[in-house]
Amino acid sequence: MRLSEDQVRALAARAVALTHADEAEAVVMANDAALTRFANNRIHQNVAEENTTVSVRAVLGTRTGVASTNRLDDDALAACCEAAVAAARVAPEDPAFPGLPAPAPIERIERVCASTQAFDAEARAHAAASIIEQSKVRGLSAAGTVARVDYAVGIANSRGIDAAMAVTDVKATVLSTGTDGGSGWASWLGCDASRFAPEALGDEAATLAQRSEVPGSLDPGAYAVVLAPEAVSDVLDFLGYLGFGAQAVDEKSSFIAGHEGERLLSELITLTDNALSAETVGLTFDFEGCPKRRTPLVEAGVVRGPVTDSYWAAKLGVPNSGHALPAPNPYGPLPMNLELAAGETRVDEMIASVERGLYITRFHYVNVEDPVRAVLTGMTRDGTFLIEGGRLTQPVKNVRFTQSAVDALANVEAVGDRRVLVGPEEGGANLTPTLLIGSWQVTGQTR
Amino acid sequence: MRDLVTTALDAAASAGSTYADARVVLTSEERISVRTGRVEGIESSDSLGIGIRVIADGAWGFASTSALTPDAIRAAARQAVAIARASAITAAAPVRLSAVGVFDDVWRGPCEIDPFTVPLEEKLALLLSADEGLRTQEAVTVSSASLGFIKVEKVFGSSEGSMIEQSYVESSAGLTAYALGDGEVLPRSYPNSHGGQAIQGGWEAILALDLIGNAPRVAEEAAALISAMPCPATTTTVIIDGSQLALQVHESVGHPTELDRVLGDEAAFAGTSFVQLSDLDSLRYGSTHVSVVSDATVPGSLGSFGYDDEGVPAQRDYIVREGLFTGFQSSREAAAAIGRTSNGCMRADGWNRIPLVRMTTLSLEPGTWSRDDLIADTEDGIYFETNNSWSIDDRRLNFQFACEIGWEIKGGKLGRMIKNPNYTGITPKFWGSCDAVCSAEHWQVWGLPNCGKGEPMQVAHVAHGAAPARFRDVQVGVGR
Numbered sequence: 001m002r003l004s005e006d007q008v009r010a011l012a013a014r015a016v017a018l019t020h021a022d023e024a025e026a027v028v029m030a031n032d033a034a035l036t037r038f039a040n041n042r043i044h045q046n047v048a049e050e051n052t053t054v055s056v057r058a059v060l061g062t063r064t065g066v067a068s069t070n071r072l073d074d075d076a077l078a079a080c081c082e083a084a085v086a087a088a089r090v091a092p093e094d095p096a097f098p099g100l101p102a103p104a105p106i107e108r109i110e111r112v113c114a115s116t117q118a119f120d121a122e123a124r125a126h127a128a129a130s131i132i133e134q135s136k137v138r139g140l141s142a143a144g145t146v147a148r149v150d151y152a153v154g155i156a157n158s159r160g161i162d163a164a165m166a167v168t169d170v171k172a173t174v175l176s177t178g179t180d181g182g183s184g185w186a187s188w189l190g191c192d193a194s195r196f197a198p199e200a201l202g203d204e205a206a207t208l209a210q211r212s213e214v215p216g217s218l219d220p221g222a223y224a225v226v227l228a229p230e231a232v233s234d235v236l237d238f239l240g241y242l243g244f245g246a247q248a249v250d251e252k253s254s255f256i257a258g259h260e261g262e263r264l265l266s267e268l269i270t271l272t273d274n275a276l277s278a279e280t281v282g283l284t285f286d287f288e289g290c291p292k293r294r295t296p297l298v299e300a301g302v303v304r305g306p307v308t309d310s311y312w313a314a315k316l317g318v319p320n321s322g323h324a325l326p327a328p329n330p331y332g333p334l335p336m337n338l339e340l341a342a343g344e345t346r347v348d349e350m351i352a353s354v355e356r357g358l359y360i361t362r363f364h365y366v367n368v369e370d371p372v373r374a375v376l377t378g379m380t381r382d383g384t385f386l387i388e389g390g391r392l393t394q395p396v397k398n399v400r401f402t403q404s405a406v407d408a409l410a411n412v413e414a415v416g417d418r419r420v421l422v423g424p425e426e427g428g429a430n431l432t433p434t435l436l437i438g439s440w441q442v443t444g445q446t447r
Numbered sequence: 448m449r450d451l452v453t454t455a456l457d458a459a460a461s462a463g464s465t466y467a468d469a470r471v472v473l474t475s476e477e478r479i480s481v482r483t484g485r486v487e488g489i490e491s492s493d494s495l496g497i498g499i500r501v502i503a504d505g506a507w508g509f510a511s512t513s514a515l516t517p518d519a520i521r522a523a524a525r526q527a528v529a530i531a532r533a534s535a536i537t538a539a540a541p542v543r544l545s546a547v548g549v550f551d552d553v554w555r556g557p558c559e560i561d562p563f564t565v566p567l568e569e570k571l572a573l574l575l576s577a578d579e580g581l582r583t584q585e586a587v588t589v590s591s592a593s594l595g596f597i598k599v600e601k602v603f604g605s606s607e608g609s610m611i612e613q614s615y616v617e618s619s620a621g622l623t624a625y626a627l628g629d630g631e632v633l634p635r636s637y638p639n640s641h642g643g644q645a646i647q648g649g650w651e652a653i654l655a656l657d658l659i660g661n662a663p664r665v666a667e668e669a670a671a672l673i674s675a676m677p678c679p680a681t682t683t684t685v686i687i688d689g690s691q692l693a694l695q696v697h698e699s700v701g702h703p704t705e706l707d708r709v710l711g712d713e714a715a716f717a718g719t720s721f722v723q724l725s726d727l728d729s730l731r732y733g734s735t736h737v738s739v740v741s742d743a744t745v746p747g748s749l750g751s752f753g754y755d756d757e758g759v760p761a762q763r764d765y766i767v768r769e770g771l772f773t774g775f776q777s778s779r780e781a782a783a784a785i786g787r788t789s790n791g792c793m794r795a796d797g798w799n800r801i802p803l804v805r806m807t808t809l810s811l812e813p814g815t816w817s818r819d820d821l822i823a824d825t826e827d828g829i830y831f832e833t834n835n836s837w838s839i840d841d842r843r844l845n846f847q848f849a850c851e852i853g854w855e856i857k858g859g860k861l862g863r864m865i866k867n868p869n870y871t872g873i874t875p876k877f878w879g880s881c882d883a884v885c886s887a888e889h890w891q892v893w894g895l896p897n898c899g900k901g902e903p904m905q906v907a908h909v910a911h912g913a914a915p916a917r918f919r920d921v922q923v924g925v926g927r
Contacts, residue, residue, distance in 0.1 A: 328488025
């Protein structure tokens with residue numbers, strides 16, 4: 001059982017009081033998490049964790065230091081606070097440091113579900129069994145996870161910030177594979193376990209696995225692609241990380257640096273960071289306890305942004321959008337709740353409009369080759385199909401791409417009418433539709 | 448710590464486990480980073496807790512807690528058993544573990560100067576000076592320099608009777624200069640990218656790197672990259688430096704030969720492997736120049752320990768010998784599945800994670816060539832140095848790596864500098880094209896502290912020894 005909202009709030013306040021500095025901030029994270037993992041149609045790993053960490057930022061003038069601990073006794077907590085002060089003492093002055101942020105109203109959204117808190121090991125095992133059964137009865141093999149997290153975050157600072165929120169999430173994934181090279185994927189993310197339908201998830205992956213059996217070869221080249229939401233989410237994630245953080249813009253490693261207000265992407269693209277959406281998960285304040293603002297990043301292809309925290313807002317002379325990560329971090333503020341506006345095109349209409357192209361379910365192991373143009377390389381995975389004459393004709397073996405995400409989103413031809421919430425590996429959540437992109441560079445293929 | 452482990456093991460047995468192990472781990476860290484003249488962070492942390500892993504009803508369960516009172520530990524042990532019983536709902540066959548000895552032992556890693564005793568002021572002065580050296584070129588608009596130190600103290604105990612104490616210190620440091628060109632940012636790092644070099648050892652290792660002395664050269668190379676030629680799109684001979692080859696070994700030999708991947712345990716996340724169980728002692732993994740050994744006994748390596756996290760002693764074991772695939776990296780459970788015993792590769796990322804099959808120090812053994820002779824022996828090709836980007840498919844076949852810098856090789860000499868070169872290939876074909884590896888004089892162990900695997904994600908600290916090596920007929924300049 002994790003600490004309650006009131007308890008994390010009180011612990012944060014206690015840490016601030018124990019920190020003898022000009023200013024102080026404490027972030028308390030109390031976590032009760034469990035994850036059931038299955039492979040080869042059986043549960044093979046099943047884990048649970050309870051942990052509470054306190055992270056303290058001490059400020060002396062414009063010098064800062066950070067220390068954290070998960071030992072909550074008086075002596076350990078006092079030592080942590082003193083370590084933060086000691087670090088601040090040796091740090092040089094940072095003239096750009098504006099001081100810790102002042103409180104601002106935070107929108108209250110209920111994101112704790114009793115059904116998720118009650119989603120115990122036995123319930124998760126039965127959910128996993130339901131997923132597995134869909135593959136097993138078709139002679140396929142299922143692997144994946146059913147995970148539950150129940151956490152509370154409390155943030156206090158000496159200027160009066162006193163924020164606390166509890167959140168529950170359920171995340172499930174399933175990979176279904178056959179012996180003839182077929183594989184299918186499905187995932188689900190939400191805060192309410194009672195809305196999670198494991199049988200349907202297992203069926204979706206198994207159906208895709210059957211459909212992708214005996215994949216063929218594909219020559220490298222430029223293809224029109226229909227990217228399913230999981231694949232789009234990967235592209236958005238990298239674009240958010242590389243392009244829409246204030247530090248990247250300031251350092252001119254972002255494609256939007258010097259181009260804010262210009263139409264760089266397709267008019268069909270409207271991208272927002274919106275932690276306040278009723279459809280997303282997570283906190284409504286950032287790791288400084290500031291409200292996460294709904295932040296337009298791209299409006300009909302015109303780039304806006306970037307997102308900020310208190311430091312970068314002051315440095316750039318723009319409002320604080322509430323996107324601080326835990327201090328200190330080497331990336332600066334980042335968008336973690338991307339939301340791509342839905343369009344009006346059904347997926348079958350997109351496929352029907354493609355003379356020759358690819359349908360891609362998701363990507364694997366994507367990495368950056370050029371941060372400015374967001375040139376990414378990676379592989380497709382778990383359901384890649386050739387589109388010919390407006391129809392899915394045959395599955396193909398996984399292909400490698402080397403493609404600029406900026407160029408891809410400048411070349412969007414249609415946006416799907418339905419959106420899916422996808423939880424990336426790095427955390428956060430992206431709400432995204434399917435996209436039809438006019439040209440995508442396939443540069444290789446696996447065996 | 449031993450008492451806490453005993454409390455956990457007793458509680459697990461009382462709750463009905465047929466096997467249990469427990470680890471109490473205290474991890475202390477310090478990290479200092481400077482970016483473009485500004486101190487980005489001075490941060491310390493500690494984390495203490497216990498993880499209890501059990502088998503009950505023939506299935507696995509694991510629970511962990513940071514609350515270390517006897518009652519909390521007993522509750523976690525009971526939770527682990529309840530989780531195991533839930534796992535059994537889908538179990539096909541009971542978990543079997545290969546045999547291991549019973550050990551009561553203490554192991555400590557090497558450390559001459561405890562970095563946690565070195566004043567913060569001294570560390571900060573070193574970084575600020577090195578960072579200043581990175582900004583001696585106008586074209587370098589962003590610079591970064593960082594130091595990191597980790598101290599781990601842990602006690603492992605099992606229901607079979609082992610009780611093992613281990614402790615070690617890790618130290619890391621690195622520099623990167625970023626030169627801003629026309630619509631491009633070009634990084635140049637020392638001694639390696641992605642945080643630099645990491646070793647098991649103390650402050651003495653940081654001093655040996657001479658960060659301050661190397662910074663101006665790094666800045667010069669970053670600035671020169673702006674006007675360097677782009678990588679040609681062609682198929683050619685490549686010579687790959689030791690640090691990049693270390694990552695190549697990691698991705699295309701290390702992961703595909705983890706036995707849990709081969710058995711399908713990681714299928715949904717990291718993926719599986721092109722290597723099959725039946726490939727043992729028959730698959731031609733590379734040319735006869737390619738021998739890869741897994742060795743958890745290399746002094747000062749991030750991949751070294753006395754015992755792995757299920758109490759198996761550190762070992763040295765060939766994975767590829769003269770090109771032939773000869774062994775998997777394994778755990779007690781995975782080894783039992785193929786009728787072998789574990790070669791000690793189970794490692795956990797802290798008290799709150801289960802051990803998984805992880806690399807230790809997985810190294811390409813040195814050959815006989817001097818670096819100069821190897822270049823002189825190469826008529827036409829590209830020399831690749833320092834990783835910038837990596838990607839490989841879920842069966843570890845199709846890979847693509849980009850490096851920070853390259854040089855043309857023409858007529859046996861290094862020629863023009865190349866910016867952002869990349870290469871791609873298929874694992875066994877690539878290793879099969881290796882026709883020369885440099886000698887022990889050029890061989891170095893590179894720490895790799897960011898190996899992700901498992902769900903929840905775990906980050907392992909592993910290492911790879913490598914010397915520059917030559918490969919024929921490699922596709923370069925992909926997508927350029």
